[in-house]
Each structure stands twice: as C-alpha cells, then as structure tokens.
Amino acid sequence: MKALEIKGLKKTFRSNFLLKKYHILKGINLSVEKGEIYGFLGPNGAGKTTTIKCVLGLLFADHGEILIDGQPAASMASRRRIGYLPENPFFYDYLSARELLFFSASLFNLAADEVRDRVAALIHQVGLSGHQDLKLRKFSKGMIQRLGLAQALIHNPDFLILDEPFSGLDPIGRKDLRTLILSLREQGKTIFFSSHILQDMEMMVDRVGIILNGSMRRDGKLSELISRSTQYYEIICSHIAEKELAKIQTNFACRDGQYSLTLPSDSDINQVVESIIHNNGRIVAVNPVKMTLEDIFFNEMQPHRPATTGPHRPATTGDSR
Amino acid sequence: MKMKIKAIAVNTFKESARNKMFYLLVFFGIFFALSSKLISFLTLGDAMKVLKDTGLAAINFFCILIAIFTGINLIYKEIEKKTLFNILSKPVSRDQFIIGKFLGLALTMLTALAAMAVIFFLFVLANGGGFDLKIILYFFMLFLELLVIVAISLFFSSFTTPILSFIFTVSLYLIGHIMWTFNEFKMILRNPFWKYLTQGLYYLLPNLDKFNIKNEVVLNTALNPWTIFFSVLYALAYILALLAVTILIFRKRDFQ
Ligand SMILES: Nc1ncnc2c1ncn2[C@@H]1O[C@H](COP(=O)(O)OP(=O)(O)OP(=O)(O)O)[C@@H](O)[C@H]1O
Ligand SMILES: [Mg+2]
Numbered sequence: 105m106k107a108l109e110i111k112g113l114k115k116t117f118r119s120n121f122l123l124k125k126y127h128i129l130k131g132i133n134l135s136v137e138k139g140e141i142y143g144f145l146g147p148n149g150a151g152k153t154t155t156i157k158c159v160l161g162l163l164f165a166d167h168g169e170i171l172i173d174g175q176p177a178a179s180m181a182s183r184r185r186i187g188y189l190p191e192n193p194f195f196y197d198y199l200s201a202r203e204l205l206f207f208s209a210s211l212f213n214l215a216a217d218e219v220r221d222r223v224a225a226l227i228h229q230v231g232l233s234g235h236q237d238l239k240l241r242k243f244s245k246g247m248i249q250r251l252g253l254a255q256a257l258i259h260n261p262d263f264l265i266l267d268e269p270f271s272g273l274d275p276i277g278r279k280d281l282r283t284l285i286l287s288l289r290e291q292g293k294t295i296f297f298s299s300h301i302l303q304d305m306e307m308m309v310d311r312v313g314i315i316l317n318g319s320m321r322r323d324g325k326l327s328e329l330i331s332r333s334t335q336y337y338e339i340i341c342s343h344i345a346e347k348e349l350a351k352i353q354t355n356f357a358c359r360d361g362q363y364s365l366t367l368p369s370d371s372d373i374n375q376v377v378e379s380i381i382h383n384n385g386r387i388v389a390v391n392p393v394k395m396t397l398e399d400i401f402f403n404e405m406q407p408h409r410p411a412t413t414g415p416h417r418p419a420t421t422g423d424s425r
Numbered sequence: 426m427k428m429k430i431k432a433i434a435v436n437t438f439k440e441s442a443r444n445k446m447f448y449l450l451v452f453f454g455i456f457f458a459l460s461s462k463l464i465s466f467l468t469l470g471d472a473m474k475v476l477k478d479t480g481l482a483a484i485n486f487f488c489i490l491i492a493i494f495t496g497i498n499l500i501y502k503e504i505e506k507k508t509l510f511n512i513l514s515k516p517v518s519r520d521q522f523i524i525g526k527f528l529g530l531a532l533t534m535l536t537a538l539a540a541m542a543v544i545f546f547l548f549v550l551a552n553g554g555g556f557d558l559k560i561i562l563y564f565f566m567l568f569l570e571l572l573v574i575v576a577i578s579l580f581f582s583s584f585t586t587p588i589l590s591f592i593f594t595v596s597l598y599l600i601g602h603i604m605w606t607f608n609e610f611k612m613i614l615r616n617p618f619w620k621y622l623t624q625g626l627y628y629l630l631p632n633l634d635k636f637n638i639k640n641e642v643v644l645n646t647a648l649n650p651w652t653i654f655f656s657v658l659y660a661l662a663y664i665l666a667l668l669a670v671t672i673l674i675f676r677k678r679d680f681q
Contacts, residue, residue, distance in 0.1 A: 160510075160514040162513060162514065162679075163681065164677075164679055180516045183516040188511075188515075190510045190511065190514070196436065196440065198440055198443040199436075208511070208515070210429065210431075210432035211429050212515060212516060213428050213429065
C-alpha cells in the first residue's frame with residue numbers, strides 16, 4: 105500500500121485585492137511507497153512547502169486528492185500517523201525543550217508519565233542533552249531544528265514529513281540526521297522530505313520527485329532515474345597531435361596538454377583507444393561518466409538548453425528522454 | 426479530546442503567566458486600586474464609598490486592558506510565528522484550538538482578577554470596611570464582561586491584524602457601554618429602515634452595561650437577582666455565539 109498518494113493537486117493563491125490568481129501547484133501527482141525514503145526536490149519557490157501544507161491540511165487544495173495509507177489526509181486518523189517538521193520551525197519560546205515535547209505529546213493524547221522516557225530518549229537522540237531545560241528563546245537555529253525533529257517523532261509515527269530538515273544544521277548535525285533517517289527506515293518507517301541539497305538526497309533516498317514551477321517533472325526510483333539518464337565515456341589522452349586526434353574523433357576538448365574525448369557508448373572504446381596508441385598517443389584514463397542527481401536536476405531546470413553544459417562537459421550527450 | 430483542549434488552554438495560560446507585561450498590568454491594577462486611599466483623603470464625604478468607587482474602577486480598567494491585549498495578539502501571533510503549524514498538523518481540530526485558546530484566556534483573566542480582588546478585599550478590610558458580598562458579585566459580573574471581551578478580541582484576531590482587532594474591540598467595548606442610546610435613537614427615528622437597523626444593532630452588539638453593577642455596590646442599593654440571572658445567560662449566549670462564528674471563520678482559513 106502507498107504511504108502517501110497525491111493525485112492532481114492544484115492550488116492557487118489570490119493577490120490581496122482578489123484580482124489576480126497565482127497558480128502555484130498545477131496538478132501534482134506523486135506517490136510514496138511504504139518503507140521508503142522519498143526525496144522531494146525542487147528549486148526555491150517550486151511549491152514544495154505548499155504541497156506539504158496541503159497534505160497536512162494547513163492549506164486547502166483547490167483540486168485533487170490526497171491519501172495517506174489510503175485514507176483522506178485531512179482525517180484525524182491520518183494526522184495521528186504523521187510526524188511533521190515544518191520549514192524553519194518555530195516553537196513557543198517561553199517553553200523549555202522538555203516542556204515543548206510534553207506539550208506536543210499531549211496533543212496526541214499522550215500523558216506526561218506515558219512519554220517521560222521517550223522525551224528523555226529523544227532529547228538525547230537529537231543531541232540536545234544538557235539543554236532540555238533551557239527556554240527555547242535561547243536556542244540557536246540548529247538547536248530549534250533538532251528539537252523540531254524530536255517533536256515530530258514524539259508519538260512514534262510511521263510516516264515522517266520533513267520540510268527542509270537539513271537546513272540550519274552543521275556538518276555533524278547533517279550526518280546525525282542522515283543516520284537517524286536511515287535508522288528510521290530500518291524500523292520500517294516511511295520518510296518524505298524536501299530539500300534542494302542534492303548530496304543529502306543522493307546518499308539515501310530511494311525515490312525522488314522533482315518539482316518545478318508547480319508541476320512534477322520526474323518521479324521515480326533513484327536507481328531508475330540515474331540509469332535511465334545519459335551515460336557517456338570519457339577518454340583522456342596526451343602526447344598526440346591535434347591533427348591526428350581530429351581524424352579519430354571530432355569531438356574533443358583540450359585541457360593542460362591533455363585531450364578529453366567523449367564517446368556516447370562503450371562500443372567504440374576499443375577502436376578509439378587503439379587508434380590513439382597507433383598514433384603514438386598515451387592513454388591517461390578511460391572513465392565511464394554517470395549522470396548525477398545534480399545533472400538531472402539542472403537538466404530539468406533548463407529544459408531548452410543542451411542537457412549538459414559547462415567547460416568539462418561534452419556537447420554530444422543530450423537529454424536522454 | 427478533552428486532554429488536547431486542556432493542553433492548549435494550560436499552555437495559553439502559561440504564555441501569559443510567563444509574560445512580564447501581564448505582571449506589569451496586574452501590578453498597576455493593584456497599585457491604582459490602593460491609591461484610591463489617597464483620593465479618599467482628598468475628597469469630602471463617605472471615605473469608604475470613594476475608596477470602593479475608585480478602587481473598583483482601577484481594577485476594572487486594568488482587567489479590560491489585559492483582556493484586550495492578550496486577546497488580540499493571541500491567534501495572530503500563532504499564525505505569524507507559525508507555531509500554529511505545530512498544533513494543527515497534529516490530530517487537533519481547529520475547533521479544539523479555538524476553544525482551548527478561549528479557555529486559556531479565561532483562566533488568565535480569572536487569575537489576574539482574583540489577584541486584584543483578593544488584595545482589594547484585604548485593603549477594604551484594613552480600612553475598616555466590612556465583608557461585602559456585593560463586591561464579590563461585582564467581580565463575578567466583571568469576569569463575565571471580561572469573557573465577552575476576550576471572545577470579541579479572539580473573534581477579530583481570527584481574521585485581522587492586531588491593530589485592527591484593537592480598534593474594533595475597543596470600539597465595541599465603548600459602544601457596549603452606551604447601548605441605552607440605541608433605544609433612545611429608536612424613539613426619535615421615523616424611517617422604519619433606520620428603526621429596524623437600530624433595533625438589529627441593539628441585539629447584535631454586546632450590551633456590556635448589563636455587567637456593570639458598580640453603582641449598586643458603591644451606593645449599596647438593592648440588586649434584582651433576576652437581572653443578574655439574565656445577565657449571566659446573556660453573557661453565556663453571547664460568548665457561545667461569538668465562539669461559533671470565530672470557529673466557522675477559522676475552519677475556512679488557509680495558513681501560509
Ligand atoms: N500568499 C501567496 N500569494 C502568492 N504567491 C504565494 C503565496 N504564498 C506562496 N506563494 C508562492 O508560491 C510559490 C511556492 O512556494 P513554496 O513555499 O511552496 O516553495 P518551496 O518549493 O517550498 O520553496 P523553498 O525551497 O524556497 O522553500 C512561490 O513562488 C511563492 O512565491
Ligand atoms: Mg519550502
């Protein structure tokens with residue numbers, strides 16, 4: 105069964121004078137399988153937060169259906185299963201970390217003595233030991249973010265929705281969070297998180313959805329997305345005259361006395377390498393170049409430009425679709 | 426269900442109780458109530474009467490101030506600072522949120538009023554006054570009025586900014602104390618449209634004078650128990666209606 109299913113979600117905002125309509129979400133479709141980590145990727149203003157708020161019922165969708173475990177997302181039963189970390193969270197700053205966690209628990213009908221151990225464990229888990237009685241107005245941004253994570257986990261939910269969970273965290277915090285998310289998946293929980301930090305995603309997500317300008321551009325298993333995407337081979341060689349090289353391959357670039365050739369497939373590698381050696385060239389390296397999530401992301405952001413750009417990118421490889 | 430409302434109410438109370446402004450206003454209320462002693466020296470006539478008159482007026486003023494200021498900021502701050510997201514994303518309905526907020530404010534007002542009332546009582550006793558049941562009744566009626574004001578400010582703050590809520594709430598408070606003029610107006614108006622409009626407004630706007638029994642307390646005149654009874658009913662009905670409208674508005678809101 106699917107942990108989350110969004111079908112044809114549309115949302116418009118109106119300007120103050122009710123004159124102009126802004127189409128923010130233009131029919132979002134996405135689904136998150138149980139037990140997977142789903143990365144919701146998109147540039148600033150793409151509509152990630154808006155989508156998440158519709159899932160949580162903070163915003164009302166104009167159109168479309170949102171299901172959690174097959175149930176309408178707006179129902180109390182659905183809300184009980186979700187742990188949510190808002191983007192740039194803010195909590196009652198007159199409370200201490202511990203008070204906030206007890207307060208959060210009570211909103212799930214969990215009494216203080218039921219969750220005492222859990223509160224202590226969570227404070228330790230998110231690295232706030234020693235700060236549990238400090239008032240939140242004295243918390244730093246990263247500490248608030250950690251606390252936000254703890255409050256999202258207070259009722260041991262089986263589905264986590266995290267809006268930019270990595271923002272504001274230092275490198276250690278990032279690593280801790282990555283470990284935590286992976287261990288949550290081990291426990292069979294589903295994690296849906298948004299980010300524009302590609303490295304964080306690539307290292308752990310099972311599935312990514314790329315949203316751009318309020319529409320989903322891609323949605324799929326990370327392994328499929330990446331293997332489906334262009335792969336090319338790069339041969340680096342030296343000690344060969346440019347004139348000779350041009351006869352072998354027209355498409356090459358020169359850097360620091362070394363030449364880099366690009367081959368769209370592996371079938372020609374042997375032949376090209378032999379020709380280079382035959383012409384007294386030296387092979388420095390033969391590299392298979394896989395497309396990274398970053399490439400996919402940039403391709404989606406610039407649909408009209410050649411797929412791969414930049415000085416070290418060959419011109420022959422195009423968008424694989 | 427009850428636990429969630431209670432949690433929100435207690436937390437709302439905590440918010441006020443950990444706010445310095447709240448203590449400052451309570452302190453001022455007590456301070457000015459006690460300074461009525463000074464005024465009683467300066468005026469001729471029944472010293473105890475002046476003491477009660479000005480003391481109760483001071484308490485009244487500062488309680489209303491606390492009610493308006495805490496009421497208008499409450500929901501707006503939750504939306505502005507996004508603390509609301511942490512609550513409404515959990516299994517808490519918007520209705521429960523509003524009810525919890527109202528009960529928390531009611532608790533806050535009860536605490537403020539009780540603190541002022543106890544000190545004022547001791548003060549009256551220390552100045553040779555007797556135990557007066559009517560003063561208790563006065564505080565009870567003031568509490569009802571405070572609840573109505575809290576409900577009004579909560580209502581406005583569910584859809585406008587604090588500044589506008591403040592203006593609207595204060596206007597309603599002032600109008601609420603001159604509702605008798607509406608009846609006089611009705612007498613002079615000839616046009617049936619204006620007559621009905623005045624009549625309609627009379628029923629719609631809060632008639633806060635119903636809760637004001639200061640004259641009876643200070644002058645020690647008789648109070649009709651039925652009048653009190655209907656005032657209590659009126660307060661309850663008015664608060665429930667306002668809360669219902671507030672909830673209906675709140676249910677429809679998008680929180681960005
Ligand atoms: N009230 C509003 N009226 C008009 N447009 C709005 C309103 N609120 C948000 N938007 C627009 O909706 C778009 C999507 O915003 P959203 O917060 O969902 O983006 P996001 O993908 O979360 O971006 P980020 O990575 O910066 O968090 C933005 O372009 C924003 O300008
Ligand atoms: Mg966002």
